[in-house]
Amino acid sequence: WDRPACTEGVVSVSRGGRAVLACNSSNAFTHITVQLSAHGKTRTIFSEETPGSFLQGGWWLQVRGGQARLVIQSTQDAHQGLYLWHLQGLQRHNKETRLNIL
Amino acid sequence: MAQLILFTLLFLLAGALPMAPMAQEVQQSPLHIVVSVGDSVNITCSTSRPLKGLFLNLSWPRRTEVIYYEDKVNATVDQKFWGRISFMGSQNNLTITMSLLQVADSGIYTCFPVTYPGLSGPGTMVMVTEELCQETQEPYKHQEYRLMFPILPWALAGGCFFLGLGLGMSFALRTQVSGHPRHVAIFTPTQREESRAGGGKG
Numbered sequence: 326w327d328r329p330a331c332t333e334g335v336v337s338v339s340r341g342g343r344a345v346l347a348c349n350s351s352n353a354f355t356h357i358t359v360q361l362s363a364h365g366k367t368r369t370i371f372s373e374e375t376p377g378s379f380l381q382g383g384w385w386l387q388v389r390g391g392q393a394r395l396v397i398q399s400t401q402d403a404h405q406g407l408y409l410w411h412l413q414g415l416q417r418h419n420k421e422t423r424l425n426i427l
Numbered sequence: 428m429a430q431l432i433l434f435t436l437l438f439l440l441a442g443a444l445p446m447a448p449m450a451q452e453v454q455q456s457p458l459h460i461v462v463s464v465g466d467s468v469n470i471t472c473s474t475s476r477p478l479k480g481l482f483l484n485l486s487w488p489r490r491t492e493v494i495y496y497e498d499k500v501n502a503t504v505d506q507k508f509w510g511r512i513s514f515m516g517s518q519n520n521l522t523i524t525m526s527l528l529q530v531a532d533s534g535i536y537t538c539f540p541v542t543y544p545g546l547s548g549p550g551t552m553v554m555v556t557e558e559l560c561q562e563t564q565e566p567y568k569h570q571e572y573r574l575m576f577p578i579l580p581w582a583l584a585g586g587c588f589f590l591g592l593g594l595g596m597s598f599a600l601r602t603q604v605s606g607h608p609r610h611v612a613i614f615t616p617t618q619r620e621e622s623r624a625g626g627g628k629g
Contacts (some may be wrong), residue, residue: 326492326495326503326505409543411479411543415495415503416480416482416495416497416503416541417479417480417497417541418541419541419542419543419545
């Protein structure tokens with residue numbers, strides 16, 4: 326069983342600070358989709374076959390085996406909101422983490 | 428033992444609840460079932476919501492995954508159920524057959540479709556009873572138990588009603604009797620005369 330565990334609840338980071346959201350699974354990820362939901366809109370940031378390292382608009386997704394990290398080096402208002410993880414390994418799971426800017 | 432009693436009580440409560448269909452986004456059937464060791468159960472999970480896959484998990488007395496099913500992908504079956512699970516249908520309307528059931532398989536099984544936001548079914552209570560009675564080595568009368576399962580709450584209610592009726596009637600009769608003299612002396616004519624004669628002597 327994958328039983329993925331992701332950074333829970335709310336992550337708060339200072340504007341311009343570094344934010345890291347992570348998910349760990351017992352089995353290797355094969356596909357990950359990350360969506361950001363903010364101001365009533367949801368957009369897909371990444372939808373990637375894994376493993377790999379992917380860059381997009383200030384977001385950096387690193388996936389190796391059953392470890393996935395979403396890194397934002399300099400967090401801006403555009404990065405704030407609810408992050409939805411759609412994780413695929415041997416099973417599929419949906420997880421969510423909220424990112425707040427202080 | 429305590430778990431068995433609790434489970435039986437849960438079953439009775441479930442049997443007494445009204446069976447009106449509720450507006451659920453995930454339908455699951457049956458809601459409860461009693462089977463013998465070695466029997467099979469079919470649990471159907473269905474939803475009209477778009478989903479990526481479907482979990483059937485044991486929710487009580489412990490939490491653990493049983494199966495994961497996704498259309499056109501190899502299903503995952505928990506080691507405990509290897510060789511005892513079969514599927515029919517698609518992930519939107521899936522029937523999961525669990526075979527060769529053991530007493531330890533008793534519990535509440537719940538469907539969890541992979542949707543966002545997350546949803547779950549109402550759960551199916553599965554009670555697996557021993558095939559042989561340990562004291563007598565005679566088979567339990569499962570069919571009778573199955574019949575009694577929905578009837579028992581009504582039988583209890585009826586029993587209470589008649590007990591109350593009996594007590595009420597008994598009280599009413601006692602009240603009626605207490606309105607009359609408790610002892611009635613009956614004198615025959617001879618006794619009256621003897622009585623008068625005795626009275627005259629004194």
